[in-house]
Amino acid sequence: MNFVDEWKQNKEYFSLLELMARLSNLFSDSSIPFLHYRVTENLFCKYYKAENLSRSDTAYDAKNGSFGVGIKTFTLANNASTEKVAEFNSISSELKKYKGYDLAYQLAVARNERMMLGQRLYGISDGCYHIIGRVENGLTVFNSSYPLLNTEKIHVIKDTEKSLQFDDGKEFYNFNYSKSTLFKHFEVPEDSKEKQEISVSIIQDPYELLRKLIDTEDYEGKYTDIYNIHKVIHEQVASFKKQLRFGIDYVYLPLYSERLKEVPLKSGLNQWNAGGRARDANEIYIPIPLSIHHDFPAFFPPRDTPFTLHLPNGSSMSAKICQDGGKALMSNPNKELGKWLLRDVLHLKEGELLTMEKLNLFGFDSVIITKNDSENFKIDVRRRSENE
Structure with missing residues (x-):
């Protein structure tokens, strides 16, 4: 599917958005429909057959093939809104060294680094924002461009005690000092072909509707709303049951020393820098x-037992648990893991040490290992401090 050209043809997606919005009175008494952002992310991935990346610590929430999507759900006022697109808590102390234009430039560089990280990690070559705008008695759905910031055209608009406003020649941004958060301005396109407007008739008493769902066994064909809602609730409950369990389905492995709070200079991801013998520049272990x-x-296989490690971009490599006490996750051959993580993902040059500062810039400090079965595991990046 060519998402950009065909996104408006997905009638099931818009129908389910409307249905979930009709249940707004479960959570709010406003005439502006309520939609939780996790619901819109899940619906988008289900009906566009996209991979859900919303739990990853990268710039994209979903991908369809090589097309990345940032999914946003928010209230529109006068067909526009300024919304959070990135948090920079991990580099906030570094950002405090800069003011005005220099700060705007550093923010642009950091935002671009995280966007390019997501592109390298998931094999993304193009993308957009997908916006679900909440308006009076309806939804306005549209797409917005998702470009890298143009660092050569950074222009400061206004600098106050609370925030820094700037643009890059095309897009407007606002950085909140206290929250170390970057916001971006979004506007609804004027062309009706570039948006989908959905009228939402909010169900006045959704509790009564749900009561009928419980009490009525033969609702199909009699209560259309109840039948459709039953299907959605059943799907949501099924997804909750599939939630992963720490230590059984997944674990976090920090890429730094928990004692030193630094990346070791001669071990782990800098193992290639250890002495004693000549080492390949990509020799590392996690x-x-x-x-x-x-x-x-029982999470990992026994030491030296090979298994397949599946990467976020769809490729895979052979791996195993090594060293005394099983303290290392390594690829076979060893250099494959380093080539992927150091070169392809982190874009480090050969001979360049990985540091905590570099990890903070990219916004992650650990990997998550998910167990499919005893012979197949998945790896992705995470910021462990936000998941503990």
Whole structure:
């Protein structure tokens, strides 16, 4: 599917958006429909057959093939809104060194680095924002461009005690100092061909409707709303049941020393820098804390037992648990993991040390290992401090 050209043809998606919006009185008494952003993300991925990236710590919430999508759900006022697009808590101390234009430039560089990280990590070559705008008695759905910031055209508009406003020649941004958060201005396109407007008749008493759902066994064909809502609730409950369990379905592996709070200079992801013998520039391993083996001994296969490690971009490599106490996750051959993580993902040059500062810039400090079965595991990046 060519998402950009065909997105408005997905009638099921818009129908389910409307249906969920009709249940707004479960959560609010406003005439502006309520839609939780997780619901819109899940609906988008289901009906556009997209991969859900919303739990990842990258700039994209979903991808369809090589097309990345940032999904936003918010209230529109006068067909516009300024919304959060990035948080920079991990580099806030560094950003405090800059003011005015210099700060805007650093923000643009950091935002671009995280966008390009997502592109490299997931094999994304193009993308857009997909907006679900909440308006009076309706929804306005549209797409917006998702370009890198033009660092050569940064222009400061206004600098106050609370925020810095700037643009890059095309897009308007606002950086909130206290929250280290970057906001972007979104506007509804004027051309009706570029948006989908949905009228929403909010159900006045959704509780009564749900009561009928419980009390009425033969609702199909009699209560259309109840039947459709039953289907949606059933799908949502099924997805909740599939929620992963830490230590059984997934674990976090920090890429830094938990004791030193730094990336070790001669081990882990800088293993290539260790002495004793000549080493390949891509020779690394991902450290496994002793607590993982102690608390969850059945998560990983036994030491030196090969398994397949599936990467976020769809490719895979052979891997195994190595070293005394099973303290290392390594690829086979060893350099494959380093080539992917150091070169393809982090874009480090050969001989360049990985530092905590670099990880903070990219917005992650750990990987998440998800267990499909004893022979197949998935790897992705995460910011562990936000998941503990």
